Amino acid sequence: MSVEFIGYVSAREQSETISPSGPEVDTGYIAATALLHERAGFDRALVAFHSSSPESLLIAQHAASVTTQLGLLIAHRPGFTAPTLAARQFATLDHLSKGRVAVHVITGGNDQELKADGDYLTKTERYARTAEYLEVLRREWTSNKPFDHSGAHYHLEGAHSDVKPYRQEGIPIYFGGASDEAIEVAARQADAYALWGETLEGTKELIQRVRNAAALHHRFPRFSISFSPIIAETESQAWERAAAIEEEILKRQKQIDQLPTPSALDTAGVSPELKGLPTNEGSRRLQALSARGDRHDSRLWTGVTRATGGRWNSTSLVGTASQVAESLLAYYRLGIGTFLIRASTVA
Secondary structure, eight states: OOOEEEEEOOSSOOOSSSOOOSOSSOHHHHHHHHHHHHHHTOSEEEEOOOTTSOOHHHHHHHHHHTOSSOEEEEEEOTTSSOHHHHHHHHHHHHHHTTSOEEEEEOOOSOHHHHHTTTOOOOHHHHHHHHHHHHHHHHHHHHOSSOEEEEOSSOEEEEEOOSOOOSSTTOOOEEEEOOSHHHHHHHHHHOSEEEEEOOOHHHHHHHHHHHHHHHHTTTOOOEEEEEEOOEEOSSHHHHHHHHHHHHHHHHHHHHHHHTSSSOOOTTOTTOOOOGGGSOOSHHHHHHHHHHHTOSEETTTEEOHHHHHHTSOSSOOEEEEOHHHHHHHHHHHHHHTOOEEEEOOOOOO
16 A cells, blocks of 8 residues: 655644744745645645635645645635536646646534635535535536536536546545544545544544445545654653643643634634534544543644644654654554644744
8 A cells, every 4th residue: 555645735834833924825935835845755735724714726826836746635615616616726726737636625614614604504414515516526527528417505507627637537535524424425425535643443443434434335545644743852852842832832822812802713822612612523533532631552642632622633643753653654554545744843
């Protein structure tokens, strides 16, 4: 099984421990981080999506324009762009970048955040819309003649795209979500199923659920897992660094909480108030994991998860470089072929 490494490119520098500074869209920072990932040998870089953030497709376009090899994994939320238009947008960028586009489909896990974009559907309704959306997306990419579609969410007559994906195998679809509804959609549509870093036992259980569901459709997706590794020269120094990161996050949360103007929902650094916590199953799994303790298996750490309320890929593997590599190898043996790495940094 081949191994794929995915990094992270954002519109400007910021994290749980680094306050955002400079323009909201920092073209120099985007270019620099994209080039760093390419020169370091990453296969792809994720560009995230949020209801208040700069548009992911356009950030990815700029990253693609300054690189020649780096793939872009573009987070995309179905339902806010017509699937036919989205298909043409992704296929166009795929040609401009000579086949370097992949799409990471996120249906949305925070009801309050989704309302900021006018989405009031229930979770079940959202996943039903996503399933139909991806069906249309793939047909737009593959159909050689105009097609009609009549569904609960989309009605099309004579849909057709002159631009198809750059490569014959098409544009890969990565998919996240741990609920039963999410896994059913992933089983039918995902080329790669993405999960946040959990224990080996939890990861094995989730992989098996997806495999069982996908087998019913004669499909065999890849599996991706996300971590924020914390590495130092010695194991004790790595754990000290982990503690310092959590301490810095908690200190910044107190400072942000005292600001007269509240930060946007789900912003890095904001305290995990109950009303702002995500309701998706993946986050709930992380919340439950952190509630059981900070350390799991040999070096899985959930300190950031607890501090942030399980909002995103916040679990860490802590240790020396070789120890973290050994832990990644344990996940590889479970069937994980893709590793999404996001740095944890103390300011």
